[in-house]
Amino acid sequence: MLPQELAVMKVCESLKADPLVQAIFLKGSMGRGEHDEYSDIDLYCLVAKDEEKLFLQQRLEHLEAYRRVIFYDDFFIIAPQMIAVYDDLIHIDLFTVTADTFVEKDYFKVLYDPKYLLDPYKGTQSLELSEDEFRDDVNDVAWFLFQYKKAAARGNSIWAVKMLTNVLHHLTRVLLCRHAPHRAQLGLKTVQRNLDHDIVLKIENILEHNTPSGHPMAARLICSLVSPELKWICQHVAGADHIKLFLEKMVKSLLEETS
Numbered sequence: 001m002l003p004q005e006l007a008v009m010k011v012c013e014s015l016k017a018d019p020l021v022q023a024i025f026l027k028g029s030m031g032r033g034e035h036d037e038y039s040d041i042d043l044y045c046l047v048a049k050d051e052e053k054l055f056l057q058q059r060l061e062h063l064e065a066y067r068r069v070i071f072y073d074d075f076f077i078i079a080p081q082m083i084a085v086y087d088d089l090i091h092i093d094l095f096t097v098t099a100d101t102f103v104e105k106d107y108f109k110v111l112y113d114p115k116y117l118l119d120p121y122k123g124t125q126s127l128e129l130s131e132d133e134f135r136d137d138v139n140d141v142a143w144f145l146f147q148y149k150k151a152a153a154r155g156n157s158i159w160a161v162k163m164l165t166n167v168l169h170h171l172t173r174v175l176l177c178r179h180a181p182h183r184a185q186l187g188l189k190t191v192q193r194n195l196d197h198d199i200v201l202k203i204e205n206i207l208e209h210n211t212p213s214g215h216p217m218a219a220r221l222i223c224s225l226v227s228p229e230l231k232w233i234c235q236h237v238a239g240a241d242h243i244k245l246f247l248e249k250m251v252k253s254l255l256e257e258t259s
Helices: 003-016 049-056 059-063 119-124 131-153 157-179 181-194 197-209 215-236 241-257
Strands: 021-027 041-047 069-076 080-086 091-097 109-112
Touching: 003 021, 003 041, 003 059, 003 091, 003 109, 041 049, 049 091, 059 069, 059 080, 059 091, 131 157, 131 215, 131 241, 157 181, 157 197, 157 215, 181 197, 197 215, 215 241
Parallel strands: 041 091
Antiparallel strands: 021 041, 021 109, 069 080, 080 091
């Protein structure tokens, strides 16, 4: 048994004994059954909306059911979230959701659901991008190329590298949407598994050149990667001619500038 699996088992034992907890499930790599000894734990609890505040006060106690917590933090991104790092450096993210805040995205593994409250969400499990998400990613590829162009022109090489990093984040989701749509939500973390080897090599080459001294070549390589995909991308950006024109303009101008 991996330490992550033992941690889930111990924390779940504590959570199941809490009458405020209606259901428990995993997302992320453990939810998909793809975890290894380096994986984080994305653990979710479903609670009633009117009992959420009370449950939030008890999370650290539940997390300590595994072993000693040496670091924790409490914040909100998609839901109230407590992150904890144990003395064996296992890392768990405990999310608290209600029926109103359940995010119907990614696959999940049910650990505890005595009233079958999670059944309505099982049919919505997916890592595909919606039309809106795809359009936003294409838009962001163009936007961050634009921001890169300005940063490079003013000689701000550090910010230029950051802008190209942002481009790659969104571009890999676009490429996955074409070549492996069932994995597109995962972006950069899954390109080595789910994109053709030649595309992976091109992305690795971009990353090797994306430095304060090498970013012009990285920008050219990015545009060379986008260029043969442009026709397909533009065909699939529904009702957004302004985004298509912007992306085409940025790719063309940067290829000319870095030639």
